[in-house]
Amino acid sequence: MMGRLAPHPGRGALMNHRIRTDVAHNARVWNHWLHGKDNYPVDRAVGDHITGLYPSIGDVARADRAFLGRVVTHLTAERGIRQFLDIGTGLPTAENTHEVAQRIAPDTRIVYVDNDPIVLAHARALLTGSAEGVTEYLDADAHDPQGILRAVEPTLDLRQPVAVVMLGILNFVLDTDEARTIVRTLMDAVPSGSALVVTHPTLELGGEGNEEAMAFWNENATPPITARTGAEIASFLDGLEIQEPGLVSCSRWRHDPSEGEPPLVAQYGAVGFKP
Template identity: 45%
Template sequence: MILNESEQRRSPVDLRTDMPHSARMYDYFLGGKDNFPADREAAEQVLDEFPQARTVALSNRAFLRRATRFLAAEAGIRQFLDIGTGIPTSPNLHEVAQKIAPETRVVYVDNNPIVLAHARALLTSDPEGRTAYLDADLLDPATILNSEEVMGTLDLTRPVGLSLIAVLHFLPDDTDPYGLVVKLLDALAPGSYLTATHATADFAREQADQAAEIYRARGIPAQARSRAEVEFFFDGLDLVAPGIALAHRWRPDLTDDVAERPADGADIGLTDVDVSCWAAVGWKP
């Protein structure tokens, strides 16, 4: 892992544990322990309005694992740029990819201090590969792409798997989320892939709107988008079958861990409302 000298010398940061944070709320939904009372209180309020929020989070993680298996095993991708990493939850992206190809390199990007605090312990690479963590914001693609961590770990002249899991719905329209994705993809070589998920209100409009309002009331921007709006993030890319799909319906055959199946399979009774999250993988020609 790369941690530059300025990061090593950085004074302790204020985690603002009195204020909820989207990554820590997500960690709570996943059953993690890296969250605080303010996060748990806000998350429980979301669950009151949108009881399927925990299922949405679990389905996101299961999709990430399946999509990574596809990219590593079938598409031959050996380097990944994961933006909006959040608090690491094992198996992490590099663990899934390096199980297939130990030489895989991964750069994790987030601007959450608690993720940086856990980076050394939780994002340890296979000796044959490499991982790096970059403290940066998706709103600033140039800083990400020109960083020492990215330039020193990835070869942008070769295909990269760009991962934007459960992050785009925290970018309202006034941040130009489509333009941000275009800037990232423009810097990647042909043959690269975009993997993304996005919360939607297509199946439970009132519940999803109420949940988004709880986030916004706590200073966390949130915007659900329709299937058509999500598809626009993949404009100019070739969608991998089955295209834009609900997270649990995207290639459930790629599940290789029995423990994942409750978050993956429609055969256990998950409905579209339960998942309420679009997912897709697109290839850059």
């Protein structure tokens, strides 16, 4: 089924007005670090400056993307999950959630959530799903989990297991208690067997040099970001059964041992299952 944008009042009329080309935006800067083309000069300027402050940021972006592919493969092929709620989608690149999942199980249903108009415009044009499955896009904010849950039905059946994917999104929720509440609200709404997938930047794992880069980001780009400790990130998975190897650098989560141990990146990754 072809993907489509969920209705949003006035979205079409407001889209051009909402796209800011004078301020760097996370989705577009991330796209630049992944060597994409869907970004503006301001995004490249900010992204390159941050790379100068923290040279491994490109490695973080690529490791996070590779983690997504391994996780979706594992959840679809080994855990039998057929529904994904991917919050904070970002700009489409290769090996998006629906491409990985529907290649394994064509009947998989995916809802992408983002509230950046340029992300949604590209999603409508580029993210199309399999004929057997469903790929939908929702214009919504991660700060409003109840609104997201209301909007995903009937595309997703919340009586059946759902993988809630939150890669690099909780770091934009600056208050840790609010971030926990968002996660709890989402996971309370899905049944046993559902999964939470999280990545999050940290000043641990060799990421101390990222502090200056994050300060520059918060002064020159949007939305503002925060790093968290491993203990704080682990608290988002409270009450869930953590998949081995636990909370680790996302580059080392179930990596292919035949390729040797990948470099450590300052981005935690974990998967937890609702018992």
